[in-house]
Amino acid sequence: MTHDERVTPGATGSDGSDGWPLSRSEPSQEVVLVVRSQPEPDPTDPLTSALGLVGGLFGGAISIAERAASGIVGATLDRTVPIIVNTVVARVDLTAIVLDRVDLGLVVQRTLDRMDLTQLILDRVDVDEIVARADLENVIDRLPLVEIATYIIDEIDLPRIIRESTGGIASDAMDVIRMQSIDVDQAISHVMGLLLRRRRSTVDEAPEQG
Amino acid sequence: MTSFSEYRQLAASGQARNSHEVSVPREARPFQGQPAGFVSRALSTAIDLVVVYLVMAAVYLGMRALIWMLPAWVDLRMPPAQAFAVGAILLLWAYGTVSWATAGRSFGQHLMGLRVEGRYRRHPDWAVSALRTAACIAFPLGLLWVPVSSSRRSVQDLVLRTRVIHDWVTELPKQEQEDSLFPPMEQEDRS
Numbered sequence: 001m002t003h004d005e006r007v008t009p010g011a012t013g014s015d016g017s018d019g020w021p022l023s024r025s026e027p028s029q030e031v032v033l034v035v036r037s038q039p040e041p042d043p044t045d046p047l048t049s050a051l052g053l054v055g056g057l058f059g060g061a062i063s064i065a066e067r068a069a070s071g072i073v074g075a076t077l078d079r080t081v082p083i084i085v086n087t088v089v090a091r092v093d094l095t096a097i098v099l100d101r102v103d104l105g106l107v108v109q110r111t112l113d114r115m116d117l118t119q120l121i122l123d124r125v126d127v128d129e130i131v132a133r134a135d136l137e138n139v140i141d142r143l144p145l146v147e148i149a150t151y152i153i154d155e156i157d158l159p160r161i162i163r164e165s166t167g168g169i170a171s172d173a174m175d176v177i178r179m180q181s182i183d184v185d186q187a188i189s190h191v192m193g194l195l196l197r198r199r200r201s202t203v204d205e206a207p208e209q210g
Numbered sequence: 211m212t213s214f215s216e217y218r219q220l221a222a223s224g225q226a227r228n229s230h231e232v233s234v235p236r237e238a239r240p241f242q243g244q245p246a247g248f249v250s251r252a253l254s255t256a257i258d259l260v261v262v263y264l265v266m267a268a269v270y271l272g273m274r275a276l277i278w279m280l281p282a283w284v285d286l287r288m289p290p291a292q293a294f295a296v297g298a299i300l301l302l303w304a305y306g307t308v309s310w311a312t313a314g315r316s317f318g319q320h321l322m323g324l325r326v327e328g329r330y331r332r333h334p335d336w337a338v339s340a341l342r343t344a345a346c347i348a349f350p351l352g353l354l355w356v357p358v359s360s361s362r363r364s365v366q367d368l369v370l371r372t373r374v375i376h377d378w379v380t381e382l383p384k385q386e387q388e389d390s391l392f393p394p395m396e397q398e399d400r401s
Contacts, residue, residue, distance in 0.1 A: 175235060179235075181322065
């Protein structure tokens with residue numbers, strides 16, 4: 001508002017209703033409120049300009065003082081805090097405090113939970129370099145080489161491969177004769193078991209073998 | 211397929227095959243250590259008889275050649291057939307005794323993958339081997355008891371507490387046996 005306005009409570013509005021909730025039976029009493037607007041400074045006024053200049057200079061001085069004080073305090077802290085901290089740390093056994101007060105297991109566990117160790121090793125560790133530097137003879141010495149060799153020979157059936165590749169006709173013939181004689185013996189044992197009404201003996205059937 | 215970890219568990223429990231057993235064909239592995247039947251043993255005996263017969267035939271032919279090459283004034287005649295028969299029996303007895311006492315198997319049993327097992331040892335000792343060979347020569351029909359016996363033992367096996375098993379793997383003598391024959395150098399130095 002740039003000029004004085006008069007507001008009259010209880011005055012009739014444009015729609016004819018009362019402006020204030022006053023009872024009609026009470027005698028109306030007019031109250032006049034006067035709101036004065038702030039006069040805008042006149043830029044052409046020399047006094048106003050001088051006051052603004054003084055305020056600006058004062059604010060700048062305060063800002064410079066704040067900065068200077070901040071720099072002085074910062075420099076002072078930079079010099080004193082390390083000395084104080086070092087003095088304090090030198091007088092305190094931090095390791096013992098950490099060991100006494102900190103649940104290191106929980107810290108390590110939480111840290112490990114957050115980390116993908118496998119990916120970390122894959123990213124950060126040169127496994128080939130480690131293997132290249134490893135003493136493989138010690139590793140080989142700890143390996144059950146005979147068991148490994150026997151396992152491989154058994155799994156690939158190396159005797160059969162040798163027999164088939166070398167073409168040992170005589171050994172093949174003897175193996176065939178041996179197996180056929182075993183089969184005939186099994187049949188004879190079965191027949192004799194039936195004839196003698198013997199309970200099936202352990203030699204009638206080939207034992208199970210894995 | 212058995213994984214290596216499973217194989218190691220079997221090896222720890224003593225169920226895995228050793229390197230000798232692996233050389234046996236898979237179809238024959240279930241029968242290893244099982245008593246041999248009549249046919250297998252009869253075939254091995256037949257092979258042994260053929261071996262002895264061939265040796266005696268070689269002796270006969272050698273003597274014939276020797277007599278033929280000798281000068282006429284040397285009066286050397288061929289021995290009678292009974293002497294050859296006795297020689298064949300003695301050869302058969304010595305052959306069986308040495309074979310069973312040393313290797314546990316004769317040549318015929320080696321071909322058939324059989325081995326004679328003693329009561330307490332891997333193969334019978336010299337006395338049992340000699341008695342068993344003599345019993346087999348004297349009463350070969352004892353082999354006919356094998357099909358009847360539930361444990362596949364011949365009469366000789368029942369008497370001498372031996373048995374014939376399938377064993378296709380030929381193993382060398384144990385270390386302690388070699389040591390007894392050839393003492394280590396340290397022991398010789400101490401003496």
